[in-house]
Amino acid sequence: MKNESQIFGIRAVIEAINSGKTIDKLFVQKGLQGDIAKELMALVKSNGIGFSHVPVEKLNRLTRKNHQGVVAQTSPIEFYNLENLVLKVIESGETPLFLILDQLSDVRNFGAIIRTAECTGVHGIIIQKKGGAPVSEDTVKTSAGAIFKIPICKVDHIKDAIFYLQASGVYVVAATEKAADPIYDINLTIPIAIVMGSEGKGISNSVLKLSDHLAKLPMYGDIASLNVSVACGVLLYETIRQRL
Structure with missing residues (x-):
């Protein structure tokens, strides 16, 4: 039933x-x-x-x-095959822009990120099959329907997705406070995939080691970090600014 x-x-x-x-x-x-x-x-x-x-x-x-x-x-949506999506984007002649969510767990953050990703022209969002926030009715609501307009790929392992993207000429930029360089010093006009981590633990060490670049957002207040959906929005719009 x-x-x-x-x-x-x-x-x-x-x-x-x-x-x-x-x-x-x-x-x-x-x-x-x-x-x-x-x-x-x-x-x-x-x-x-x-x-x-x-x-x-x-x-x-x-x-x-x-x-x-x-x-x-x-799931209320059908997921895309990563290899087919990457090939389609490359063949389109557009500069690839992907978003990788490493164990993001909050459904509302997930929905908000999907909405921003759609508004900024992200070609696809990559999530892992296990451990992340589900694509639920709450996700659909928080995304304001954007979830039906942007491809989402579910993969067995984030690391394998990174290997495939890198082999396809896509550079992987991990957003982390552990980085030495601010996001504004990173070239985002090339084919890239931005990695965002979970709300509590951030990006896993194994994913950080695989990434081509580590980048951080400058922080001047007493609170050590931004909400992940807000940080993601800043990173994506910096990408758009550089590509304009």
Whole structure:
């Protein structure tokens, strides 16, 4: 059974996965038993779908229907293939501008970033399949509908996406307070992908090591950092300023 972006029932979720539907969140009742449940979990693991074991009370709050111990939330959009998107942008003759979100977790920040990215002509946003904010109805609302106008790619690993972008001639610029150079000293007129980190931990060390440039925003107040969506907006508009 399906209700908007929600699917409930073991067989219904199995069918959704087999049909290629993107599952953003999967909630499975603790202690769920049975052959069909085992079939579902084998399918979930083979497809690399993240899931959470939760008490039945959690599932009952999500839906009043007969969920059979399983509730899935699906994405309201279809995701793009990264390789195809990068090739399309390069062939268009435009200077590539991509945005990589490394484990960003807040849905409202995600939506706000999508909105700014669409306004600044970003060619695509790259997120990881596991660990990041889901593409939910709240994301759609916060983005003011921009999520339907900009390509979003889900990848297994951010590092692999970076390797592919670099091999395609796209330079990777990581926004971090650990940088020595301000963003204004970085050449943003070339093909680039800007990396933004999570709200709490920032960009992971492994991603920082792979990046071609590290850049920071000057800070003069007592508070050490900006909201990630605000910082992203500043970086994207500095890119536009340099490219005008």
